[in-house]
Amino acid sequence: MDRTFQVDLRGVVDLLSHHLYASPRVYVRELLQNAVDAITARRLADPAQAAIRIEPPDVTGDGTLRILDTGVGLTEEQVHQFLATIGRSSKRDDLGFARHDFLGQFGIGLLSCFLVADEIRVLTRAEGGPAVLWRGFADGRYSVTTEGQHRAEVGTTVTLVPRRDAEEWLRRRTVADLAALYGSLLPVRIEVGGVPVSGGGLPWRTGADGRRERLQEYCREIFGFVPFDVIDLSVPEAGLTGVAFVLPTPANPAARAGHRVYLKRMLLAEGAEDLLPPWAFFARCVIDTSELRPTASREALYEDSLLEATRQALGDQLRGWLVRLAGHNPRRLGEFLEVHHLGVKALALHDDEMLRLVERWWPVETNVGRMTLADFRAQHGLVRYCAQLDEFRQIGAVAAAQNLPVVNAGYIYDTEIIERLPQVEPGALIERVEPGDLTTAFAALDPGLELAKRPFLQLAQRALDRLGCEVVLREYDPAGLPAMYLTSRSAAFSAELRATRERADDVWADVLDALARTDEQDRPQLVLNHRNPLVRRVTELPDHELVRLAVEGLYGQALLLGHHPLRPADAALLNGSFLGLLNKAVGHEGGRG
Structure with a gap:
């Protein structure tokens, strides 16, 4: 006989709080998401109905928090169907609207409110129907009633009765900050205690006059720095627009950059990683997308083929910005390279156009002065290089005295860039120089x-x-x-073998002796x-x-x-x-x- 699964709601809430959501603060985002989806569903019929009002406990006066929207509302049947079924993907498909018009994806958002509340009340009314009250409790009970309920306008009011240890999450200042964080770019009016926290629109979609200064100030507000430059971003297939802010100071290539990502203007993540290729660590992005998929927690982007294509497209746009600098503003490019040459050199390892840019514009250290690789090739033809910094220090001055110009390729990526030169410049001649080779010049x-x-x-x-x-x-x-x-190199290897031999036991000493004998002539x-x-x-x-x-x-x-x-x-x-x-x-x- 078939039976129905029993769900321990407290266990589900514990799972959400410890393994899905990073913080209880997401409850504000999920409430806003549900309200915006309800408004979206109603907007086609009545575009003017686009408002969300949040009343914190100091306004309600009874210790509860209320969020009111002018959305489509629910019938009694829909209340049973959507609010009491865990995992339902929401009402959007049943109402016949396209999936990409809605923020909701997984139908578990309302459960996040149990992170801060012991009881959730949903008072809702759909067009032409009675008001319906749904009451859910953290222990898994719920009730639905229409008797004695009144709501004059179409829409929904969600009331949270706070948990004893969660009152701080419902205070006015906390709620206002979170509502502004998640919803400041939403195309609906949001008020907390009567104070607007939204309606500014996308910062990069403003008039041309003073646009750069406004975006620089926006970057300072959210990232804490005034950018070196601002790059517009657009990936139509991902429904993506936004801007990349170029860091004014060097960045650690190994650090994982965090970008601000909005999904249909709702903040998805403040520190999303892997939005850009790894070499683009010199930029921080703010984007809005309608087609990229969020993870179940809605705190990161889901890795799929569209995200990979988007990452590549954004990388191409950053590369294009560098190429335009090289062509139209060489002085500015030089300033950028002085700060972020590591990122550009990392790109040059795989990109022919960037390799030509590095060869032409980035000066390298040589034993005849600093110059670009292009100038070095023009003056000396053959590019002799030391692959290690210590090698260059050992022979640089003496090689110059023998009229042997040598490039110091001991800095990060320089050896790989020089060794790639013949692939993009067929006439380029290169030769690795080791200290032992200098004897032949004496x-x-x-x-x-x-x-x-x-x-x-x-x-x-x-x-x-x-x-x-x-x-x-x-x-x-x-x-x-x-x-x-x-x-x-081989002589150094042999010397290291001998040094290790002196510290090894008899068994390993015999092995090292056998290896060392193969290089006895190279001293x-x-x-x-x-x-x-x-x-x-x-x-x-x-x-x-x-x-x-x-x-x-x-x-x-x-x-x-x-x-x-x-x-x-x-x-x-x-x-x-x-x-x-x-x-x-x-x-x-x-x-x-």
Whole structure:
């Protein structure tokens, strides 16, 4: 035998309060929604009937809150049908009106009032029918009566009897603030205690005179900043209009931006996320939409194909604004990029037009001064770049001295942008430079001189063998730099393996040894500069111990000058060479005395 489900209304209310709605304050929104839907249903017959009046407890005088509307009202049958059936999608379809004309979607809005009330009374009258009183209680009971009920005009009055712990939610100031928050843009007159809180219309649909200043002030009121610029938004298929406000200060790309979203002019969310593509973190939007779907809680947008298409369309409009700036106001574009280059560079990773904009307008750091990538290509042809900031710091000045212009691509997105250049500019030539590559730009010694210095190199190599470093003697500018420590990615990887090997247990040590053996030939280099007077003197020292200490000292200095991290072994060597040289100097002075 079939049976009917029993519903524990208190359990449903608890579910709503803890898992569906973020706050009890939504009860004001749901009451406004029902009233606006009722007015919408009546408006075709009588457009003048468009008013909602809220009377807080200090007006009613009996501790209750009342909301009165001039909407279509309900018959007794509809009261049973709509108010006593949980999950009914509302009266709009049964009354024959198009779904998109209404705010309601899920038919559970009235239940949200039980978040703040123990009893809900609905006094309603439809055209040509008697007044009907519905009384619902938080424990699931309800009653319906027409006897002794009077309401002269068509419409509905909802009365809330507050819960003992919820009186604050029904106070005049709270209700007025919430009614203004949710309903200020609604196309109906809303009053709280006789004071209007709506009727301003959509802020972006105002006259041209002073429009920008008004929108800037509107942005300051709702977001707390005066925007860098204002961008009009429109997505007809989503029934969407609105504006995007460009932040005047840098934004954290990882932070999830919050946008203000209205659904048919009723506030849906103050901090809606994922309305814009992730790269557009420099903008905050206020939009009104008629076609995007809300979630069941009506506090966010439902993720579907229309929202995805809308997100793409809004991203295209922001991109178009940037392109127009580039074409008509380069100075303004430069100001924007100074603040929000990260967002534009993020877009350039996927968008060819934005990549060309970044190449042309955003200056990058190079070892021959700041300039755009377009200017760098025009002056030098080949775009040599360091992919890491430390690499550029290590070789930038020395590479410039060898007439090798290099771009610092160690900042976020710069490497990816440079490596994308040939995809949109077929003639673009790029080459990644590593510190180890710089050795090939240094001049080799004369063969005879190199042969004469071989004994010194053998001594120097023995001094640094235990550190896995190769000693090389070259000539390069500037002559005042005695030595450079140069390494490649693979050499750095091998050095890290060796350092990890020293801390690993026997099992993992064997594994790391096997990995390290594959890169034994790729070692960092200490490149001594034969043009440096000190280096030339060191190569001629007859004292082998003094040669060792001098080479170790040059090694330590090269590490420090190149901003390389010091391993414990490096620190010990640097300390030992300093003390050894000091001891030699003291001993020499003592012997002379």
